[in-house]
Amino acid sequence: MTEEKIKSIVKRYRxxxxxxxxxxLGLSLCANWFLIHSKIERHAxxxxxxxLGDQGFIWGTVILGLNTVLGLFFYSLEKILLGLYKED
Known part of the structure; x- marks a missing residue:
């Protein structure tokens, strides 16, 4: 396997x-909207x-955090695979 092949595989799975x-996250946001909307209707x-509680900051933080963790995971995976390739 070449270095470019490893990079293309990691990029595809990323x-x-x-x-x-x-x-x-889209489904989670829709479920959150539905639950809040039904809660408002039941109160009415x-x-x-x-x-009304502001939920925008929480969802923004969750989305940014999960994308950062996913990006760091694939960055680390690529570096590990390239390191193993260079050792062989």
Missing amino acids: RISVAWLGVF ELGLEYI
Whole structure:
């Protein structure tokens, strides 16, 4: 296996993983929106006042954190594989 082949394999799996992470986070955001919306409706049905909590900062932090961890994982994996290749 060549160095370029290792880099292309890692790049391909990085793209696939980022896509799956994006799908998972998108579904999580939709579920979060649905749950908050239904909670607001239930409070309105009962005549209770709903106090809105700001969730944007939390989701932004989660998305940024997971993408950073995924990026660091693939960076480390590529360096490890290239190091093993150069030893042989």
